[in-house]
Amino acid sequence: MQYPPLRSRNAAPRDRMPVQDTIKNPYQERKLFAVRAVVAAFATFLLLALLAGRMAFLQIVNHDLFKTLSQENRVKLVAVPPPRGLIYDRNGTVLAENQPSYRLEITPSQVPDLEGTLARLARIVDIDESDRRRFYSELQRKEPFQSIPLLFNLSEDEVADFAVNRHGFPGVDIAAQLSRHYPTRGLAAHVVGYIGRINEHELSELDSKDYNGTSHIGKLGIEKYYESILHGKAGFQHVEINAQGRPLRILDQQLPVPGADLMLSLDEGLQRVAVQALGESNGAVVAIEPANGEVLALVSQPAYDPNLFVDGISYTDYSALRDDADRPLFNRALTGLYPPGSTIKPFMALAGLEYGVTQANRTMWAGPYFQLPGDSRRYRDWKPEGHGTVNLALAIMRSADVYFYDLAYRLGIQRMHDFLVRFGLGAVTGLDSSGEARGLVPSPEWKRAARGQVWFPGETISAGIGQGYMLATPLQLAAAVATLAMRGQRVQPRLLKAVRDSHSGEFKPVDHKFLGTVQLRDPIFWEQVIGPMVEVTRNPRGTAYHIGIDAPYSIAGKTGTAQVFGLAQDEKYDEEKIVKELRDHALFIAFAPADAPRIAVAVIVENGGGGGRVAAPVARQVMDYYLLNREPTLVMEAAKHADHP
């Protein structure tokens, strides 16, 4: 709040006052106020008398009753934490569950000598410095009669060792409780996330009523995003205690409301297939059902075991994960920013058609390179000899760079930007998870604001093949290709499929969020681009011919190869890996079946080389599993013969 400056003491009100006072009747007003003030004072007096009367009633009239009650007061309120909701995949496979585990708890008010007790305990069980520190910080926050956990996940031996010595430790107890377990380990780690102990900062934000008795909270992924649904509500027990404060019996209780179970749209089998298809490579796979935005697979490779985090990850485990050059903690699917490379070409083609700067039947000579008028710089095609005369279909099928250099030149950067953002590029998709990256669709405006520089015409040319400043996450590419598959209809990608209703026990599906439609001047444009995308995987001259060769359904796809300028992410420079790390990223986007799409996929294989050779087979295996319910066969022979990109 601001306070007025002293200067205004002499300001306007002074010249206004006398004028008003002549119109108003200050004497009358003062009298009126006095009457009201007396009425108010009288009312407050009555209310005060009411309070005093109430106090006399409690403290004098009923004193004996309350005195007896206070002497016999042996009833305490104990919080009962709710069991956390489980997480399933779309077929009912458990991704997160609760397992019984044992922990050692101390109730400070019942411990005569805390330091000494801890020292003696340390002879029976291992207590390290971090346990001790956490215990003391919690000691400050909690009431002394509330038990505070010291150790989690005791082994059976430790439980037995303590049980034998228990009589020497008043106020120390073993408590059985449920602890979170992720049976699929790393498989869905980047989707489900994990829970961990509530930290200082989170504690200050939480409703202490609902979290009374709860020690863990969602830290990442679904566990964090849907914390409010998964957690539930704490219950209470009215417990009779003896003179030492030990509970004797439960008098009455209000059961906790368990957290609701979640069903994700994820397909655990599909997820497994995608992980296997990526093999040893670093990369990401995102598969979406185009009609409703359900995310079927979201893989970021390598992953980590979320179980390590549940009860506090050890320092060695954490530094191993953190310092791993492959960065397993980094969620490539959501936060990895890659140049989309040639996968941008179908969208460029649509932009060209929409703005009328190209037509399906327009042909041009696509030589070895493109030059801007009056500029000597050559923008080379990936194929040294060029592609000869091409139309739009051939340009997509062969991924002819020169055609798209020319198209970008005709469109100009502003129109490219305006068209690409309509597919959700350059903005978060709004997936129900945290930390998604925005990506970037460059424009002159952006460059002025972000870099303070003007836009150079040459930058438009490289943007035409998805290089330069342009960056997208695998999730954004999957969402964009899903929109393409639906001929413009946009849906927000979503991981949550259904929530279990607490009354009926049935899963209730959540609504899909439709984001409107990308309208084109003529709907035929969609087919003029999708047709050639099918040729990419079907025509012997297509850049991913090998993957469509024996497919019983039609695949519309587009390969891409992103050059690694410096590094896309801020990785450390590593002498030994330099050769591999300077290799191109392989990309592939696709959907199938082409005329009635059921799955849209984006694949990125870091430093994999050409998209057709490395990334496209991954997408094929994912689609086979989903559409044909077929486990992946060996790597297809044809892959070896495929050429760039």
Add this chain to the structure above:
Amino acid sequence: MRIILDSKQHPPTPGALIRLLRLDVTLLMALALVAALGLVVLYSAAGAELEMVERQAIRLATGFGVMLVLAQVPSTSLKAWTPWLYLSGMMLLLGVMLAGDVSKGAQRWLDIGLVRFQPAEVMKLVVPMMVAWYLEGRQLPPRHWQVWMALIVVAAPAVLIAQQPDLGTALLVSSAGLFVIFLAGVSWRLLSAIGLLGFLCAPVLWQFMHEYQRQRVMTLLNPESDPLGAGYHIIQSKIAIGSGGLYGKGWLNGTQSQLDFLPERSTDFIFAVYGEEFGFLGVILLLAIYALIVWRGLTIAARARDAYSRLLAGSLSLSFFIYFFVNIGMVSGLLPVVGVPLPLISYGGTSIVTLMAAFGMLMSMHSQERSQAR
């Protein structure tokens, strides 16, 4: 501090008020007495630990500082700034709605760089200021339509605050504004019409209430129905107060509070600790000091030199009454459990600063009165 002698130039006010003329010092002393008493009780409620007491002392010192500063600001400046304060307050409330920090499931906090604060808290002062500013420029008593305008001035921020959701603060803010309207001399007929309207609005309000708020009202009607939840608070605090008897169990000797049966005993339910340890006599002493503060506030209001100061000072004093009345009523089981702290005694909260700011304004109006008297 200079002491006021007398002023025969003053227009006549009820004789009783005149007799309490010298109470500028008295107001300060009364506030300091309550604050000191509060620290003593807090020490006991905190389990004889000094840490909370020290933190509370720092807050109180800040509050007294704010009061001293505001006492130097003449009410004419306050008046000139009122519409701008109101506008900024509304903007901040909208800001909270759009960009507020969700804390404990409610959007109340606004984070502006270094400071996090609750705009709703500030509105406890700004709303009565605005209503007083609006009515002051008109002939009093206000006409019908002016009253309705004033009601809108009150309702707009109240609705925003209720949305946060913070029903308790919304009601306190509205009552501060309504006091101004009442003190401005609105006809009794119109007042009863407004009262009737409020009564009719109650079912609508009920619809707007969150489940936990409805439950609190239900618990009040029958505390035994929910002995584990909110009812536990009331039962335990009644036992604490009642077992205190006439003389109390003595400082640090309250079994209810020292043996941890009493929840929230350093914050909202601190009055129960006080009642248990200091008994009926202690309670009467505290009520007397509180009443003295309200009385003094109304005196300053009656003697203020213009209608704006008069209305504002009156409303702030009555609001102070409402704070402690609601808290003590809640702790003793007369009113539902709403999160209203016991003024100047409950631990924590931005409420101390707003409260002391209000007293700063009162002091300022008091000195104005003096300068006019010469």
